[in-house]
Amino acid sequence: MRKCDEISLGLRHVGFDLSRLVEMFPSYGDHRIVIRWRLSTGADCLSPSVGTAAQTFASAISFFMAAQCSIAEDWPKEANIKSCAHFDFIVVGAGSAGCVVANRLSEIPGVTVLLLEAGGDPPVESTIPGFELTMYKTKYDWNYTTTNDGRIDQANVNGNCPWTRGRMLGGSSSINAMIYIRGCRQDYQDWYDQGNEEWHPDIVEEYFKKAENIHDQHIKILTENSQSYGDKGPLIINTFNYTERELTLRLLESWSEIGIPTVEDLNGPEIIKAGIARCTADGGKRESTAKAYLIPAQKRKNLFILKNALVVKLLIGQKSKRTHGVEIIHNNKRKKFYAKKEVIVSAGAVNTPQLLLLSGIGPKKHLQDVGIKCIADLPVGENLIDQLVVPVTIYGNDGREPNPAQMNLEAANYLYNHTGFLAHPTLIGGLDVLSLYSKDSDSNQPQFQNHIGIFERNSSSVRDFFQNSIKYRKEVVESVVELSEYHSLYLFSFILLHPFSKGKILLRSKNPYDHPYIYANYFSDPRDLEDAVRGIKILTKITHTPYFKSINGFLGRIKWKPCNKFELDSDDYWKCICVNLVFTIYHPAGSAKMGLDPNYSVVDSRLRVHGVKKLRVVDASIMPSLSSGNTNGPVIMCAERGSDLIKEDHGLTSLE
Ligand SMILES: Cc1cc2nc3c(=O)[nH]c(=O)nc-3n(C[C@H](O)[C@H](O)[C@H](O)COP(=O)(O)OP(=O)(O)OC[C@H]3O[C@@H](n4cnc5c(N)ncnc54)[C@H](O)[C@@H]3O)c2cc1C
Numbered sequence: 146m147r148k149c150d151e152i153s154l155g156l157r158h159v160g161f162d163l164s165r166l167v168e169m170f171p172s173y174g175d176h177r178i179v180i181r182w183r184l185s186t187g188a189d190c191l192s193p194s195v196g197t198a199a200q201t202f203a204s205a206i207s208f209f210m211a212a213q214c215s216i217a218e219d220w221p222k223e224a225n226i227k228s229c230a231h232f233d234f235i236v237v238g239a240g241s242a243g244c245v246v247a248n249r250l251s252e253i254p255g256v257t258v259l260l261l262e263a264g265g266d267p268p269v270e271s272t273i274p275g276f277e278l279t280m281y282k283t284k285y286d287w288n289y290t291t292t293n294d295g296r297i298d299q300a301n302v303n304g305n306c307p308w309t310r311g312r313m314l315g316g317s318s319s320i321n322a323m324i325y326i327r328g329c330r331q332d333y334q335d336w337y338d339q340g341n342e343e344w345h346p347d348i349v350e351e352y353f354k355k356a357e358n359i360h361d362q363h364i365k366i367l368t369e370n371s372q373s374y375g376d377k378g379p380l381i382i383n384t385f386n387y388t389e390r391e392l393t394l395r396l397l398e399s400w401s402e403i404g405i406p407t408v409e410d411l412n413g414p415e416i417i418k419a420g421i422a423r424c425t426a427d428g429g430k431r432e433s434t435a436k437a438y439l440i441p442a443q444k445r446k447n448l449f450i451l452k453n454a455l456v457v458k459l460l461i462g463q464k465s466k467r468t469h470g471v472e473i474i475h476n477n478k479r480k481k482f483y484a485k486k487e488v489i490v491s492a493g494a495v496n497t498p499q500l501l502l503l504s505g506i507g508p509k510k511h512l513q514d515v516g517i518k519c520i521a522d523l524p525v526g527e528n529l530i531d532q533l534v535v536p537v538t539i540y541g542n543d544g545r546e547p548n549p550a551q552m553n554l555e556a557a558n559y560l561y562n563h564t565g566f567l568a569h570p571t572l573i574g575g576l577d578v579l580s581l582y583s584k585d586s587d588s589n590q591p592q593f594q595n596h597i598g599i600f601e602r603n604s605s606s607v608r609d610f611f612q613n614s615i616k617y618r619k620e621v622v623e624s625v626v627e628l629s630e631y632h633s634l635y636l637f638s639f640i641l642l643h644p645f646s647k648g649k650i651l652l653r654s655k656n657p658y659d660h661p662y663i664y665a666n667y668f669s670d671p672r673d674l675e676d677a678v679r680g681i682k683i684l685t686k687i688t689h690t691p692y693f694k695s696i697n698g699f700l701g702r703i704k705w706k707p708c709n710k711f712e713l714d715s716d717d718y719w720k721c722i723c724v725n726l727v728f729t730i731y732h733p734a735g736s737a738k739m740g741l742d743p744n745y746s747v748v749d750s751r752l753r754v755h756g757v758k759k760l761r762v763v764d765a766s767i768m769p770s771l772s773s774g775n776t777n778g779p780v781i782m783c784a785e786r787g788s789d790l791i792k793e794d795h796g797l798t799s800l801e
Contacts, residue, residue: 221443240316243491249788275567315433328772386568419580429563529648540632541696624704
């Protein structure tokens with residue numbers, strides 16, 4: 146019995162209530178033990194045993210329970226600082242950009258940096274790639290939704306779509322799907338050609354490399370001579386520890402059949418391509434910027450971090466237009482902190498414009514309407530750009546069925562060596578391949594992107610995804626669920642990478658706790674609708690390729706009353722689906738756009754807010770146009786570049 150007691154203690158120690166699951170009692174002296182497993186279902190499983198089996202299995206359970214501890218990260222501690230303290234720099238928001246800036250500025254000894262984050266430490270679900278969706282709509286998400294404009298998203302409950310944003314150390318890099326794509330040279334050439342002379346594509350490339358630490362062995366061998374990735378930066382780039390490779394190869398072949406060739410490296414120079422994505426994950430764990438940039442810097446004496454600290458206002462002289470510091474709410478108390486050199490706003494593409502507006506920086510008329518005195522009349526919140534998604538549902542008979550036992554094995558695999566289904570984000574459905582393409586074969590930028598997720602026949606996740614994650618109305622959900630009862634669903638996310646349509650962020654009120662209005666305005670420019678239809682119709686040809694033919698693949702109709710009258714796969718059908726079912730791939734940007742002219746931009750090429758002293762913006766908001774792909778890598782690049790611009794302007798050089 147002593148051994149059993151030890152096992153019991155071991156399990157309790159790791160937070161497992163043994164008494165609920167297992168009862169052990171002795172029989173026939175020392176060696177024979179009858180074990181009764183009382184399963185959580187209430188069923189009993191009686192079996193005579195000499196004890197070895199029980200001990201072996203119990204110690205295996207103990208091992209797996211204890212293995213949870215190996216997943217935990219050592220997040221930085223909160224600083225003990227008093228209100229009204231002064232720092233050289235104050236950084237607002239510890240997201241993808243803010244963590245980079247705080248790290249790079251504090252690497253100069255003697256330069257004090259205060260990093261303020263509205264959220265707290267990421268939960269363990271952030272570290273485990275497969276659990277990222279479970280953080281949506283919790284306290285780790287800002288829980289934004291777009292504003293119903295009566296035109297788009299009418300197939301969504303309330304006519305709006307969720308805009309998840311991370312609220313924790315690492316910001317959205319702690320909740321995102323971890324795909325790492327730099328975008329293409331033309332993306333940054335466009336920035337440069339608009340007069341942003343600090344952002345020549347050659348410079349941009351250097352800053353991607355500065356951030357990167359390529360761990361992917363395949364890429365390392367492939368690019369040994371070209372040195373196209375950095376290998377000394379803080380941000381580890383690798384591949385996911387899990388995928389269904391046989392299936393992804395079939396998908397790559399299928400894309401290839403419709404004119405999108407497979408490449409070894411999606412960050413290479415080709416424009417039209419499909420391949421395996423690199424990611425900000427390593428060893429089966431997420432590489433957020435909190436992990437890559439904050440943990441290594443946490444011992445620095447000159448870096449101070451406050452968590453659960455909501456910045457409610459920037460302190461800016463009405464006449465001097467000089468930024469002095471910030472006002473925050475922390476532990477239910479209002480506090481002020483002052484910046485000797487600068488305040489850097491890195492609160493993301495929704496919160497950065499919100500904070501600027503609350504502080505009197507924005508369109509004069511709008512500020513007047515909400516009762517805020519205007520300090521600088523700038524187009525804050527305008528030029529909101531986002532990559533939009535349209536669902537394309539293709540079905541097939543590939544024999545895949547949900548397997549709960551397999552799912553448990555996958556969980557055990559994750560605990561054992563960080564592989565299995567949980568080592569891959571669920572947003573993109575367990576598959577690590579994607580494609581980038583254009584309607585014209587000679588274009589210098591991809592226009593479209595596809596992600597692909599697979600749901601097995603009759604999987605309950607289909608309803609969950611369409612009903613709870615995207616929040617489509619009943620008619621839409623039922624039409625997809627109905628077909629998926631008998632077929633596997635290949636859900637292609639069709640993405641328009643460079644929409645012409647622009648959205649807007651506006652204040653709802655002066656209250657910093659009120660969510661701003663988000664007008665996504667998708668498809669307000671008719672060119673976007675034309676382009677999307679062209680791109681989707683290139684994609685739907687995939688049903689005629691050998692793999693999809695082999696599984697009797699077909700395009701399924703998504704039912705939504707206004708669209709039901711149109712022929713499936715016709716231009717009119719897709720136009721109707723696009724406008725009514727569009728959602729986000731979570732890449733908003735441009736809401737404090739960089740540019741030369743203060744009539745059309747908020748920050749200059751060195752990311753200084755036009756007409757306001759000692760204030761910069763460094764995050765996705767500054768992007769004048771979107772990169773060709775997922776935006777986390779490009780935001781981190783912007784923050785690396787931005788940090789050096791700040792250092793240059795203050796005559797600071799780091800020792801590293
Ligand atoms: C669900 C999801 C999936 C995505 N998938 C991918 C992907 O696979 N690959 C990819 O490349 N990109 C992806 N992205 C996009 C990418 O993560 C973002 O572009 C990037 O993280 C934006 O960085 P940021 O620094 O601008 O903002 P964020 O990372 O959002 O950081 C802003 C930070 O500021 C804090 N903050 C805001 N307001 C205040 C305030 N007033 N006071 C104090 N703190 C404040 C926030 O809590 C947050 O921590 C995804 C994004 C999401 C949300």
